[in-house]
Amino acid sequence: MRVRTFIAGPIATNAFLVIDDETKEAVVFDAPPDVLVDMVEAVREEGVHVALLVITHHHWDHVGDADALASALGAPVAAHPASLPNLEHPSGGPVPITPIKVDRLLEDGDEVEIGTLKFRVLHTPGHAKGEITLYTAEDQAMFGGDTLFPNGYGRTDIPGASDDETLQTLNRLLELPDDVTVYPGHGQNTTIGAERPWMARLTRKLR
Numbered sequence: 535m536r537v538r539t540f541i542a543g544p545i546a547t548n549a550f551l552v553i554d555d556e557t558k559e560a561v562v563f564d565a566p567p568d569v570l571v572d573m574v575e576a577v578r579e580e581g582v583h584v585a586l587l588v589i590t591h592h593h594w595d596h597v598g599d600a601d602a603l604a605s606a607l608g609a610p611v612a613a614h615p616a617s618l619p620n621l622e623h624p625s626g627g628p629v630p631i632t633p634i635k636v637d638r639l640l641e642d643g644d645e646v647e648i649g650t651l652k653f654r655v656l657h658t659p660g661h662a663k664g665e666i667t668l669y670t671a672e673d674q675a676m677f678g679g680d681t682l683f684p685n686g687y688g689r690t691d692i693p694g695a696s697d698d699e700t701l702q703t704l705n706r707l708l709e710l711p712d713d714v715t716v717y718p719g720h721g722q723n724t725t726i727g728a729e730r731p732w733m734a735r736l737t738r739k740l741r
Contacts, residue, residue: 535651535673537717538576542569544628547595548719549573550677553582554649561648562587562609563668563677564719567598567629574606585648586638589613590679591662592620594627596719601632610637612646614657617664640666658707660700661688667707674711679719682707682729688719705737 538551547566551573554560560582562573577584584607589597592613600621604611613621613636624631640646642657646668653668658681665688667678680688681703690697712727 535670535675537675538580539717540569540572540576542572543567543595543598545595546720548717548721550717551576551580551582551584552648552651552677553580554651557649558582559649559651560584561646561651561653562603562607563717564588564590564596564679565598565600565603566595570599570602570606573599573603577607584609586646587611588640588646588666588668588677589617589621589634589636590667590677590681590719591665592617592624593662593680594624594629594631596679597621597624597634598627598629598631600634604634611635612638612640614664614666615639615641616659617662620664640668642666656706658703659696660690660703661692661695663694665703669710669714674713675715675717676707676710676726677717681718682716682724683718683721684724684729685732701737701740704733705740708733708737 543566550563621634644655646653656667669676714726
């Protein structure tokens with residue numbers, strides 16, 4: 535598995551191009567505003583086929599270029615069912631967003647195969663009702679949008695967010711091995727091990 539990171543949009547949102555070099559199949563995670571040109575150029579440069587565009591959650595800074603990018607790449611869009619209303623009828627945010635057609639629904643426990651890469655879908659609400667994380671045990675990596683950052687997690691003071699669900703999600707992530715690399719929606723990569731101490735403190739009452 536090879537990962538290329540693209541930082542785009544007014545609040546520096548991460549998008550990821552994840553490549554299976556063995557088969558030249560790839561998956562894209564999220565499509566922030568202004569990522570279109572760089573992502574399409576990278577896909578052409580790599581000579582890969584993007585088999586899926588995964589939306590980790592519906593917030594404007596993660597989906598601003600989703601419709602255009604899916605069209606340019608000829609890639610189906612996948613998201614959690616709870617994200618559908620906001621993707622089909624987007625609103626909010628400082629940039630206009632074209633409605634996004636979702637081709638594949640991803641729910642907790644689903645498996646996603648991209649070439650030889652295998653991901654398990656984890657429903658990780660808290661920051662957003664439909665937030666999902668795709669975890670690959672073989673490559674020890676997770677792509678979860680704003681589920682988990684270095685030293686923190688996505689805001690819970692916005693519509694659809696929940697402190698209680700965030701704690702449940704963090705408690706679930708503690709089940710993952712320490713060496714899992716976290717590819718977050720903003721900021722630098724981290725690992726479960728690096729974040730474990732504060733996550734364990736926050737969720738102590740749940741165990």
